[in-house]
Amino acid sequence: MNVSSTTISEPAFGETLLSAQGLHLSFGLTHALRGIDFEIAHGERVAIMGPSGSGKSTLLHVLAGVLTPDEGEVRYGKTVVSGLGEADRARLRLSDFGFVFQFGQLIPDLSAIDNVSIPLLLAGMSRKRALGQARAWLDQLRVADHASKLPTQLSGGQAQCVAIARALVTAPKVLFADEPTGALDSLVAESVMETLTDVTHANRTTLVIVTHDARTASYTDREIVVRDGRVSSGYTDRQPARR
């Protein structure tokens, strides 16, 4: 069972799924986004890169409908996300988007498998079924052996893989990740990125990842570089380090 109710009629693999047009956003006197345009295709894995304070996280939040731009438009399929009210954006995030953060933000008192099953239980799935699906995702993320451990008993990389499993368990169309490897040492970061890009590829999940780390970005299909709230030097297309 897929708990997500698809909000959009899904564009074909490779067609535009998410687009930003003329995005501007200020926080008081800080003009964080100063006119951002790009498109992301269904199934693409994209890294948003740039120096500290350039607007990467703000852009991710606007794309995901957490923040609304002052000017411009975010489209997800045919839906103008930036035109939706707060409640509709919250519904869209729950049904179609998944989120991973720098620190996994697992619930400390719950085992890995219970953490992963939470979104399914909240969506009304039976506990038995939710645990079965959670275990399958832990398996895909290569951490099924650690299912019964508490977050404090997991390594940083294992915890991040559990957090990714939790973000994917509802089968989101887009996974947004903000510095998912930022707290990991470089070898562990590579292993997490390899798993993350393999799993999103296998499930045809579009991946939008904010990172300032070139090695992390190298696992994606394309980089969008942001400087001073603008997309700098167009796009960098390349073959990802791993497929």
Ligand SMILES: Nc1ncnc2c1ncn2[C@@H]1O[C@H](COP(=O)(O)OP(=O)(O)OP(=O)(O)O)[C@@H](O)[C@H]1O
């Ligand atoms: N809630 C907020 N209130 C005020 N200013 C903010 C807020 N969020 C971001 N900013 C400002 O907007 C600009 C862009 O911030 P943002 O967090 O998007 O940058 P970033 O590229 O993600 O930085 P980092 O790599 O350091 O996380 C910065 O000048 C920041 O101080």
